[in-house]
Amino acid sequence: MSRTKGEESKRKLLQVAEELFAKKGYQSTKISEIVANAGLTQAAFYLYFKSKEDIFQQMLEDFDQQLIYLSDVGKKAVELSPKDVKSYVTNMFIQLFTVLGKNPNLTKIALQHATDSDRIRKKIVEQIANNMSNNQRFGIVKEEIDTWIAAESIVAVTERLVNRYLLTREKTEEELGEQVAQMFLSGILNHLKSGD
Amino acid sequence: MSRTKGEESKRKLLQVAEELFAKKGYQSTKISEIVANAGLTQAAFYLYFKSKEDIFQQMLEDFDQQLIYLSDVGKKAVELSPKDVKSYVTNMFIQLFTVLGKNPNLTKIALQHATDSDRIRKKIVEQIANNMSNNQRFGIVKEEIDTWIAAESIVAVTERLVNRYLLTREKTEEELGEQVAQMFLSGILNHLKSGD
Amino acid sequence: MSRTKGEESKRKLLQVAEELFAKKGYQSTKISEIVANAGLTQAAFYLYFKSKEDIFQQMLEDFDQQLIYLSDVGKKAVELSPKDVKSYVTNMFIQLFTVLGKNPNLTKIALQHATDSDRIRKKIVEQIANNMSNNQRFGIVKEEIDTWIAAESIVAVTERLVNRYLLTREKTEEELGEQVAQMFLSGILNHLKSGD
Amino acid sequence: MSRTKGEESKRKLLQVAEELFAKKGYQSTKISEIVANAGLTQAAFYLYFKSKEDIFQQMLEDFDQQLIYLSDVGKKAVELSPKDVKSYVTNMFIQLFTVLGKNPNLTKIALQHATDSDRIRKKIVEQIANNMSNNQRFGIVKEEIDTWIAAESIVAVTERLVNRYLLTREKTEEELGEQVAQMFLSGILNHLKSGD
DNA sequence: TATGAATGAGGCTTCATTCAT
DNA sequence: GATGAATGAAGCCTCATTCAT
CATH class of the missing domain: 1.10.357.10 (Tetracycline Repressor, domain 2)
Structure with a gap:
């Protein structure tokens, strides 16, 4: 795998967030859940995204x-x-x-x-x-x-x-x-x- | 009007809640907004509904x-x-x-x-x-x-x-x-x- | 005392905040300390002030x-x-x-x-x-x-x-x-x- | 220049920190800002200073x-x-x-x-x-x-x-x-x- | 029938600090 | 001599909910 660890973490967060957003909706999905499912701490989330809204927008760009x-x-x-x-x-x-x-x-x-x-x-x-x-x-x-x-x-x-x-x-x-x-x-x- | 004051308040809350839920979604609608638009206090809300979920369910029954x-x-x-x-x-x-x-x-x-x-x-x-x-x-x-x-x-x-x-x-x-x-x-x- | 309970609480918060701000500076004073010294919970703070900056500005107006x-x-x-x-x-x-x-x-x-x-x-x-x-x-x-x-x-x-x-x-x-x-x-x- | 690279980095950090502390105050100056302005990473900061307070004290000694x-x-x-x-x-x-x-x-x-x-x-x-x-x-x-x-x-x-x-x-x-x-x-x- | 006042729990975000490489 | 990646602790703030009056 040529991906760095950081890229991997970000990818994981995006993937988990996507699943949770789809399952529970944006508001009901807590950052704590996202990071828990990604095996990271909450602070790590902010290494890759400025805010909860930010990860959402990045997902939309992909879409x-x-x-x-x-x-x-x-x-x-x-x-x-x-x-x-x-x-x-x-x-x-x-x-x-x-x-x-x-x-x-x-x-x-x-x-x-x-x-x-x-x-x-x-x-x-x-x-x-x-x-x-x-x-x-x-x-x-x-x-x-x-x-x-x-x-x-x-x-x-x-x-x-x-x-x-x-x-x-x-x-x-x-x-x-x-x-x-x-x-x-x-x-x-x-x-x-x-x-x- | 033969409706009591209480019935009137409850009706108003249901109506306002319906509009707000439709406009902003369940999660994004705050009880504080509902009561503000209904001209009541938050405590009054709980005279008529056990919880936020409760008013929602009562609306669903109507539906x-x-x-x-x-x-x-x-x-x-x-x-x-x-x-x-x-x-x-x-x-x-x-x-x-x-x-x-x-x-x-x-x-x-x-x-x-x-x-x-x-x-x-x-x-x-x-x-x-x-x-x-x-x-x-x-x-x-x-x-x-x-x-x-x-x-x-x-x-x-x-x-x-x-x-x-x-x-x-x-x-x-x-x-x-x-x-x-x-x-x-x-x-x-x-x-x-x-x-x- | 003709002051309502709410007014009293607000007054207390302002007073405590003033002391703490003076003693420790704005940044170093935590809202948790203010409310603790005022005998209230953190949520109560927000009944009277929109934010930490807000209580500060209200103090300045007095000044x-x-x-x-x-x-x-x-x-x-x-x-x-x-x-x-x-x-x-x-x-x-x-x-x-x-x-x-x-x-x-x-x-x-x-x-x-x-x-x-x-x-x-x-x-x-x-x-x-x-x-x-x-x-x-x-x-x-x-x-x-x-x-x-x-x-x-x-x-x-x-x-x-x-x-x-x-x-x-x-x-x-x-x-x-x-x-x-x-x-x-x-x-x-x-x-x-x-x-x- | 006879200064080693390490000495140079430390000097730079002290200098940047001094400017920022003076401009924004101790509390409001973030380590992330100091290192950013010094062209280093946060981890590098801790090669030269035990803590934020430490860099401050070293500055005071100079004074x-x-x-x-x-x-x-x-x-x-x-x-x-x-x-x-x-x-x-x-x-x-x-x-x-x-x-x-x-x-x-x-x-x-x-x-x-x-x-x-x-x-x-x-x-x-x-x-x-x-x-x-x-x-x-x-x-x-x-x-x-x-x-x-x-x-x-x-x-x-x-x-x-x-x-x-x-x-x-x-x-x-x-x-x-x-x-x-x-x-x-x-x-x-x-x-x-x-x-x- | 209602309100004023308060709270507990929890959410988002920040930041100094650490550690493996 | 330095970095990438991560974390723990704590801060500010929100909100549904409660209770005495």
Whole structure:
């Protein structure tokens, strides 16, 4: 291992904090718990972080990094045959689950924190809404759809299912991606002829 | 007004607490703030509630009451013509928004609280999932749908849209109900022939 | 006693804090000591003061009040016969000792505190320097005297002697006033004819 | 340079500490600041000093050294003509300012420190008071003067003016020496015939 | 029905100091 | 001769809770 001892300690603190924040929320997580779980003393915490809020923000920065990969998700679906569109979109959902599911803790934390959740959620929602509006212009997405509502919905669903099924490993990204794609694409009900 | 002074004080505390819990979260809301906004002293708080957790639980009971009305939501869609099914389900979503939107604060609080959110969410999800499974048996809901995932999704979307659009009064229950019904029923994409 | 219990507690805390600040300095005085000496718990401290700095500032306000009385000290010595001038000035010094000596603790504290000492000292020095400049214009104070240096000196001496002899009750205001008047007025040495 | 690296480091630490102690006071100066300004680590500090108090004491020893030169200041003024006495004493004050002004930082620190200021101040005051008593026996210093009060006053004035005017380089030792000599020797007021 | 006054427990943070390398 | 990493002790402050009136 080429990491120094100090880097290792900081890494450990970040990791433990992430778990605890996700499990109990920011406020309810005490620094004393974090350091106890990391096998350090409270003073050591302040070697690496200026404050409790600081470790939180450092975690968010990591998360923000990961969100960059979202920008490509579902970019354009034009020029694809209907069949391809579906598999394309399904794939897009799988990607979404994969990106957020890669760090379910951070997803949960980031979207819960009073001060930051709005900013972060907006960032994700915006990307999806914009992609969707694009595809709406090409006639792929229905005109009647309010893309912001749809984007909010997609994010809400993803967030929830990540917490509910990925964190617990009850389902895989693929399973969830397919189910969600199905719901949002073809709907839930049978035999509904277009136009009703 | 036939309410005694004591009842009035308790009511006021509950109301103020609800607003603050919704705005700032349970942990970040101080009893000192609640009583200050209610025009009382801290000691008075303890005339009506055993603890901070207690006032929270009393609020949840109120919420649980309201959730009873959910039990009928979307009970059975059999015997309806496809067209009716759609309007029926749309209506069902509007009801869902109405019930949860009637007390957006409580919705937010209840589904956020670390200890209780699971229980409450489960209660709601369960009802919806069961109704859905029923309708699945009658061939109304697609076989491929995992009704629990779908129910979780519906609740997540509703919860989010209530917070995002009802709390701010940017949209009405009807608008949201229709959009959501549309998304979940007919999907988002155009021209998808059944079977792909 | 018409004071409420709360007022009494606050008064006690102020009094104890004053003694400790004077004895050990601001930084070295711990809130735990203040409350221990006042027979209260640490939490009680915060019923009356927002912070350690706050109790300090409230003490300074009291002191500032007392300094108002200084403004008259040594205002004008014109129109007095030389003999009267001397007794007038002696009296002025006695007043100075009396005002500062009335609250020797506050004098010490105020003139020690890093952030405030300059401001407060300046306030006192300014008054004295101005009075002196006035009397210089009337030919009472020697032309060669730099009134700011003289004022600083007078304050320094007073401050020191208050700490050294009044706090310990080794000397009275009158004794000190006379000695100081003598030193500054006629000097220390014998037989120095004017002009040497 | 014949100094070893270790000696150099120690010297640097002493110098930085002196500046910081003078600027911010003993308590408010953190070891972390000292070493940061000296370009060393905290652990290095303890190679040269047993504790924070230790570096302080070592600084005081240096100061004590310098105070030896004070012993001659104003030793005897006998056998001098009145005119000579004045210039002699003036000179004496200049020396006092020079000795203390040579290390204004140390002067400030030493006379501020809770535990040591009494001891050090006493040492200086004592020398001056003794010299003065001597000169009083020879009829040079007025009988009415309480030499201890006078000595305390002289030290207080010197201390203050060093801080106020020498540290800031607003005045020179000579200017201050003359002004102070004037004040204490001939007084501040004009035309006061001896005996009033 | 309410308040004024107080408290215990615990949280976050700082800082002088140590020790293995 | 110096550093990186860590710690123990203590300080300030907050907050839910209690109790006498």
